[in-house]
Amino acid sequence: METVRRTWSVALADSLDAGHSSVAAQAGWIFSFAALTALGAQFEIPHTPVPYTLQTFFILLGASFLGSRNGALSQTLYLAAGAVGVPVFAGGAAGLSLFSGVTGGYLIGFVLGSVIIGYLVEIKRSYLWTLLSMAIGLVVIFACGTLFLYAGFTHNFSEAFVSGFLIFSWWDLLKLFAAAAIYNEFAKRYRKLPR
DSSP states (O other): OOOHHHHHHHHHHHHHHHHHHHHHHEEEEEEEEHHHHHHHSSSSOOOOSSOSHHHHHHHHHHHHHHHHHHHHHEEEHHHHHHHTTTSSGGOOOOSGGGSSSTTTHHHHHHHHHHHHHHHHHOOOHHHHHHHHHHHHHHHHHHHHHHHIIIIIHHHOOOHHHHHTTGGHHHHHHHOOOOOHHHHHHHHOOOOOOOO
């Protein structure tokens, strides 16, 4: 078992190092985090108007590991797959109509949040800085979602804020602390990450 763990660890380190120079390796990581975001969307707890999912957990990790550009590309790939009909959104949904629905602002926020998280995390490595960077990214994602919800549906900012932002705070705090801890551990062990 220890041999398997060491082999996996060496393979991961090599893969992470390769991510710096190999376009194919970077593309693989971009695809992987797009797929993980799609998987996270299927872990859904129904809630009106926007369900609870694990998407933001993988967005936080993807942006941190991949950096600003590749993190945003992974989310762009995820959104493009959903737009052309691949059932990657919450509840197995797909199609362009989702972008004008109640979750449209969050979907757009996934890309913007990834850019910001990736940029901030690249500045320095520390658990508190990572936590702050991810928290700012989450605020951006939920701000996009809340403003879209307000402008297109509720026309009541208090209602949009409570149902589109505040209601997710406890759930996303759990994901925030978990993602920051995971990234921090990997960042301490591996000098190069797939940016």
